[in-house]
Amino acid sequence: MASRSYARGTTEFDRGLTFFDAVYAVAITLLVVDIVPPTADHWASWDALAGSGVLDQLLAFAISFFVIANFWKVNHRLMGEVSALDGPLLNTNIVAMFFIVLLPFSTASMSEATLDAQPLPVVLYAVNIICASLAQHVIWVVAVHRGLTEPSRAARRRSAFTFVVPAVFALSIQVALLLGPDPARYTWLLLLLTGPVSSAIQKRMAARDGEEPEDA
Numbered sequence: 001m002a003s004r005s006y007a008r009g010t011t012e013f014d015r016g017l018t019f020f021d022a023v024y025a026v027a028i029t030l031l032v033v034d035i036v037p038p039t040a041d042h043w044a045s046w047d048a049l050a051g052s053g054v055l056d057q058l059l060a061f062a063i064s065f066f067v068i069a070n071f072w073k074v075n076h077r078l079m080g081e082v083s084a085l086d087g088p089l090l091n092t093n094i095v096a097m098f099f100i101v102l103l104p105f106s107t108a109s110m111s112e113a114t115l116d117a118q119p120l121p122v123v124l125y126a127v128n129i130i131c132a133s134l135a136q137h138v139i140w141v142v143a144v145h146r147g148l149t150e151p152s153r154a155a156r157r158r159s160a161f162t163f164v165v166p167a168v169f170a171l172s173i174q175v176a177l178l179l180g181p182d183p184a185r186y187t188w189l190l191l192l193l194t195g196p197v198s199s200a201i202q203k204r205m206a207a208r209d210g211e212e213p214e215d216a
Contacts, residue, residue: 060111096135
């Protein structure tokens with residue numbers, strides 16, 4: 001039986017996009033809910049405040065905030081390029097949202113002071129990011145396969161670099177299990193390099209093809 005399709009501009013299409021956006025917004029909001037405020041004693045000095053664990057929580061919050069925001073930007077761009085929503089595309093979005101709403105939990109686990117020396121919370125967080133990132137790619141693959149979008153050269157270039165982020169976090173899993181959670185977290189700094197490099201390569205490829213480079 002053919003899957004029901006909702007064309008762009010219909011109420012059903014708009015409701016789908018609104019729901020997707022709301023899920024990402026709720027996930028970002030839940031990040032701050034898990035931050036435990038320091039007690040009065042911890043505000044007595046910077047050393048006491050640092051010892052409360054709140055700085056680790058705020059750092060984890062900041063990382064996940066920008067991670068979820070970036071996933072939303074990717075999803076927003078993907079959904080902006082499709083002509084309709086159908087069952088398979090809705091289902092792949094739901095799977096992607098599952099991993100998005102799991103991020104507040106994996107973030108809280110990673111920033112828990114009593115688990116600071118344990119590698120598994122960092123591994124869980126990395127697996128969460130990998131799954132969320134790959135799920136976003138599957139959305140694009142399904143949209144192309146279902147004929148709901150025409151893959152432009154720019155979209156194909158973006159797709160070619162989809163696996164950079166999962167590769168960095170996969171590396172951090174190995175580092176966490178072999179060397180511990182702190183060295184694993186430092187491997188994430190590679191993203192500060194891989195992001196600009198990937199962007200520069202895509203811009204060069206666009207120029208070679210005679211196209212205007214895309215905005216971030």
